[in-house]
Amino acid sequence: MIALFAAASPVADGGMSTRAHVAITLITLAGLVFVIRMVRRSQLRSKYTVLWLAASMTIVVLVLFPNLLARLSRLLGIYYPPATFLAIAVGVLFLVAVQFSWELSRSEERIRVLAEEVALLRERVEAVSGESDPTTDPDVSSSG
Amino acid sequence: MVRRSEKAINTLVIIPAYNEELALPDVLGSLAAREDLDVVVVDDGSSDRTSRVAAEGGATVVTLPFNLGIGGALRCGFRYAVRSGYERAVQFDADGQHDVAALRAILAPLDDGADLVIGSRVTDGAGAYAVGRARGSAMGMLRRVVKLLSGRTIMDTSSGFRAFSRPMLEYFARTYPYEYMESVEALLSAMNAGFEVIEVPVVMHSRTAGEASTVRFRLVYHYLRVMLMLVVKMRRRRPREAT
Numbered sequence: 001m002i003a004l005f006a007a008a009s010p011v012a013d014g015g016m017s018t019r020a021h022v023a024i025t026l027i028t029l030a031g032l033v034f035v036i037r038m039v040r041r042s043q044l045r046s047k048y049t050v051l052w053l054a055a056s057m058t059i060v061v062l063v064l065f066p067n068l069l070a071r072l073s074r075l076l077g078i079y080y081p082p083a084t085f086l087a088i089a090v091g092v093l094f095l096v097a098v099q100f101s102w103e104l105s106r107s108e109e110r111i112r113v114l115a116e117e118v119a120l121l122r123e124r125v126e127a128v129s130g131e132s133d134p135t136t137d138p139d140v141s142s143s144g
Numbered sequence: 145m146v147r148r149s150e151k152a153i154n155t156l157v158i159i160p161a162y163n164e165e166l167a168l169p170d171v172l173g174s175l176a177a178r179e180d181l182d183v184v185v186v187d188d189g190s191s192d193r194t195s196r197v198a199a200e201g202g203a204t205v206v207t208l209p210f211n212l213g214i215g216g217a218l219r220c221g222f223r224y225a226v227r228s229g230y231e232r233a234v235q236f237d238a239d240g241q242h243d244v245a246a247l248r249a250i251l252a253p254l255d256d257g258a259d260l261v262i263g264s265r266v267t268d269g270a271g272a273y274a275v276g277r278a279r280g281s282a283m284g285m286l287r288r289v290v291k292l293l294s295g296r297t298i299m300d301t302s303s304g305f306r307a308f309s310r311p312m313l314e315y316f317a318r319t320y321p322y323e324y325m326e327s328v329e330a331l332l333s334a335m336n337a338g339f340e341v342i343e344v345p346v347v348m349h350s351r352t353a354g355e356a357s358t359v360r361f362r363l364v365y366h367y368l369r370v371m372l373m374l375v376v377k378m379r380r381r382r383p384r385e386a387t
Contacts, residue, residue: 112212112216112322115209115210115212115216115220116208116212116216116219116220116223118209119186119206119207119209120206120223120224120227122206122207123204123205123206123207123224127204
């Protein structure tokens with residue numbers, strides 16, 4: 001009964017129901033914990049750590065103080081506060097995606113250069129060591 | 145394999161090969177008759193015996209650890225050519241399409257100052273080679289785009305039978321594109337950078353073994369991608385870098 005009532009009554013600040021507020025808070029905290037766990041296992045480079053921690057913290061702050069979003073919206077002349085949040089989120093995610101594409105392209109190029117260098121060095125090594133016959137290589141001869 | 149430093153050979157034949165164990169022996173056999181050429185086979189991560197067959201055929205073998213595609217294999221070949229000190233190089237197909245007899249025609253313009261010589265299979269004078277309809281119309285469109293972007297008419301923009309001068313090799317060893325249909329991109333990039341491009345007619349054979357790497361469905365996608373890339377990239381004119 002109480003939960004139903006709480007869900008039905010909009011909370012003054014930010015126009016969010018209590019149930020939604022709680023749910024969003026939990027999800028955001030879970031996200032924050034997830035990021036921190038990845039950092040602790042050293043699965044993230046520190047620059048990404050900064051990025052995602054900052055993003056998570058921002059969302060936590062906005063969830064805890066919905067008034068901030070409402071005030072920011074008024075400042076920007078946006079009537080519907082969630083639209084402000086979504087607009088910013090889309091913008092940030094777009095930039096992140098472009099940055100990732102750039103880094104991926106650069107990484108692939110570097111891997112390609114390395115592969116070519118490895119092939120050339122291997123040819124040199126085999127020529128110098130007199131084993132120019134590639135059949136001596138175990139993984140080549142096994143496939144033939 | 146006798147290395148370049150021991151013989152006074154200044155021309156390298158680069159053969160990119162991906163799973164070409166069947167066709168390669170004949171190709172290497174036909175090249176072996178030419179004593180004035182060195183041959184390097186770039187094994188593009190083949191799963192068959194391409195490397196072994198190439199070594200048995202007397203070629204130098206450069207084996208890539210995984211498949212990089214024709215562009216990557218070629219760039220690796222260009223690096224090899226530059227480091228080994230060759231003055232010029234020819235790209236030659238592993239599948240028997242190209243004729244050793246045509247090498248003279250494709251190499252000759254280099255002596256007259258050409259940097260990139262394209263052996264064209266559709267210019268007049270060439271026979272024997274029939275082009276499928278889808279591929280034929282794609283070639284026509286690429287021809288028009290190249291004309292639009294460079295002002296030059298190149299009949300066979302995607303030919304894999306090409307000769308390169310030393311400066312061209314040095315340029316491509318750094319910059320050769322590696323995505324599908326890379327030859328068109330490379331052609332425009334060379335012209336943009338101020339290299340002398342020439343096209344000569346050559347006779348080509350049908351493939352002796354293996355499958356053509358172009359599947360029609362993929363062709364359309366890559367074709368559109370190349371168009372987009374060309375239009376976006378070729379706007380900025382790069383000055384030719386000092387080599």
